[in-house]
Amino acid sequence: MKIPAPKQMRDFYPEDMALRNHIEAAWRNASKRAGFQEWDCPIVETLELYKRKSGDEIVDQLYSVSTRGGNDQFAIRPEMTPSLARMVAARQGALPRPVKWFCIARMCRHEQAQRGRLREFFQWNADVLGVAGPIADAEVISVAIDALVELGLSAADVEVRFNSRTLLGALLTGLGLPEERHPAVFAIADKRGKATDEELAKLYAGLGLDDQTTARIRRLLDLSSLDEVKRFVAHEKVPGCEAALAGLDELVSLLADLGKGDFCRFDMGIVRGLAYYTGPVFEMFDRAGKLRAVCGGGRYDRLLELMGGQPMPACGFGMGDVVLGELLKDRNLLPSFRLGLDYQLIPLDDERLSDVIRLTGRIRAAGRSADFAHKAGGLGKAFKKASENGVGKVVLVGGDEWSRGCLKIKDMTTGVESEVPLDRFTP
Ligand code: HAM
Numbered sequence: 381m382k383i384p385a386p387k388q389m390r391d392f393y394p395e396d397m398a399l400r401n402h403i404e405a406a407w408r409n410a411s412k413r414a415g416f417q418e419w420d421c422p423i424v425e426t427l428e429l430y431k432r433k434s435g436d437e438i439v440d441q442l443y444s445v446s447t448r449g450g451n452d453q454f455a456i457r458p459e460m461t462p463s464l465a466r467m468v469a470a471r472q473g474a475l476p477r478p479v480k481w482f483c484i485a486r487m488c489r490h491e492q493a494q495r496g497r498l499r500e501f502f503q504w505n506a507d508v509l510g511v512a513g514p515i516a517d518a519e520v521i522s523v524a525i526d527a528l529v530e531l532g533l534s535a536a537d538v539e540v541r542f543n544s545r546t547l548l549g550a551l552l553t554g555l556g557l558p559e560e561r562h563p564a565v566f567a568i569a570d571k572r573g574k575a576t577d578e579e580l581a582k583l584y585a586g587l588g589l590d591d592q593t594t595a596r597i598r599r600l601l602d603l604s605s606l607d608e609v610k611r612f613v614a615h616e617k618v619p620g621c622e623a624a625l626a627g628l629d630e631l632v633s634l635l636a637d638l639g640k641g642d643f644c645r646f647d648m649g650i651v652r653g654l655a656y657y658t659g660p661v662f663e664m665f666d667r668a669g670k671l672r673a674v675c676g677g678g679r680y681d682r683l684l685e686l687m688g689g690q691p692m693p694a695c696g697f698g699m700g701d702v703v704l705g706e707l708l709k710d711r712n713l714l715p716s717f718r719l720g721l722d723y724q725l726i727p728l729d730d731e732r733l734s735d736v737i738r739l740t741g742r743i744r745a746a747g748r749s750a751d752f753a754h755k756a757g758g759l760g761k762a763f764k765k766a767s768e769n770g771v772g773k774v775v776l777v778g779g780d781e782w783s784r785g786c787l788k789i790k791d792m793t794t795g796v797e798s799e800v801p802l803d804r805f806t807p
Contacts, residue, residue: 388491388499395717399708400502402715403531403701404484407504410527411482414519416506419481421463427453429462432686437567437653441489456488459698460505461656461680462687468509469689477510496672496703507696509684514627517660517679517695518634524664524675524697525640531704532713538674540640541647542631542662545678547609547624548600548651554618555596561587569601569651574672603648606632624659631660656680660695666707674707675699718770723750723807728778730756736777739787743807750807767792 385391392400411418424445431439442455457463460483468479488500506523508516521540528538548569549562557565568583575583584594603609606628613621628646635644644662652661661678665671677697684692708714723743727736736752743750753762756778766774776788786799 386499388493390498390500398715398717399705400701403704406527406530407484407699409530410523411506413526414523416480416482416523419467419483420485421467423456423486424454425457425463427455429466430455430458432462438489441491443488443490457485458487458489460485460503461683461696464505464507465683465687465689468692469684469687472684472689472692478516479509482506494672496706498702502701503698505696505698507694509692509694512693514631514634514660517631518638520677520696521635521644521662522638522640524699525643531708533707533711535642537667537707537711538643538664539667540644540662540664541650542644542660543646543648543650544624544628544660545651545657546659547621547628548648550620550624551600551618552597553620554616555593563655565597566651567653569649570653572601572649601649604646606646609648627660652676652678656683658682662697670710671703671706674703718768720770721751722748722772723775724766724771725750725752725775725777726759726762727753727756728776732756732778732782739775739777746807748807
């Protein structure tokens with residue numbers, strides 16, 4: 381019996397690997413263009429790290445790992461933010477500020493099957509630590525968009541929707557809900573669009589809220605422009621919203637300055653599921669609305685303290701490869717999976733194989749890429765394969781040319797064939 385890969389996890393055959401590398405290259409390029417430095421951490425962390433502040437949902441999805449004695453409890457990382465906070469807290473005094481770090485990491489969450497969600501995936505994170513104002517929020521949103529633009533997507537394909545937990549918190553306080561009840565409301569609000577109306581109603585009822593308060597919360601979450609919110613705040617005279625609103629206005633203007641205005645809009649319904657967010661939050665979606673979020677992030681100004689560090693403002697995002705891959709497929713933006721070798725060498729008779737191997741060695745030593753056929757014959761097939769693989773030049777070794785001390789070389793781009801003396805061949 382053949383043993384399959386674990387459920388909802390992927391094998392990466394070469395064509396899958398080519399897509400993953402294509403996505404990762406865009407992530408890495410965008411990070412580097414914006415001055416982010418790369419970091420990484422172990423694939424497992426102590427269970428305690430996630431229990432401290434990721435929130436119940438992610439803790440329920442953990443793959444836990446026990447060691448032989450069973451004394452230490454570990455979990456496969458489901459996200460990178462707690463590890464980032466742990467690492468920055470450990471060297472907080474010594475790190476030059478702002479800390480601008482990115483990572484591309486493999487992680488696991490035991491999620492239910494749905495399009496764009498798997499149990500093992502890759503996530504790109506870019507975070508800025510040590511900056512309290514919206515410049516850092518604008519910068520991380522901008523770098524996320526830059527990678528998508530490099531992959532061929534535009535503002536017609538994707539949109540970033542942002543909100544502020546501070547603003548929503550002030551509005552909930554205005555409805556008479558004390559601050560300690562906000563996290564539970566945030567967790568339910570984050571399920572909007574993912575759960576049915578009845579399921580949401582049940583969740584709100586579970587909080588012990590009366591129907592009128594629930595209806596008012598739901599009306600709040602429908603506000604979809606900053607002007608609407610401002611009108612609501614003025615009409616209802618809700619106190620404590622000014623700073624959050626001013627921060628969002630500044631964020632809008634910074635995003636426009638960074639050339640990303642067309643990609644972004646306010647949406648009160650964006651709340652985020654993770655427990656540690658404290659200020660502006662955002663998610664990126666395909667405009668066609670067919671897929672789950674491509675990316676999600678926000679400000680988490682208190683996480684460093686929770687990890688035993690000094691207070692330090694921070695914000696960032698995570699972008700997954702699964703939804704992004706689906707989106708590129710939908711838009712016909714998949715890369716071509718060609719090898720792109722500089723040279724393909726073919727012996728014209730089997731005695732020339734050792735010459736072919738020696739020549740291949742010379743080409744590789746000169747820093748160019750080369751592969752060779754292990755057997756003579758089947759020229760038609762060999763040329764077809766070379767063309768499919770995007771080979772630059774085919775080198776034929778043998779025949780009359782060889783007896784004259786020459787190679788026959790075909791440039792696959794121009795179709796031009798030439799005879800080159802072996803001692804003058806420079807790859
Ligand atoms: P998150 O919203 O849990 O945030 O995940 C961010 C992105 O990772 C999602 O938008 C999605 O693209 C991808 N993702 C999450 N779960 C799965 C899954 N099961 N299968 C495939 N893709 C998935 C975080 O993880 C935060 N730590 C992000 C962050 C960084 N916030 C601040 N800095």
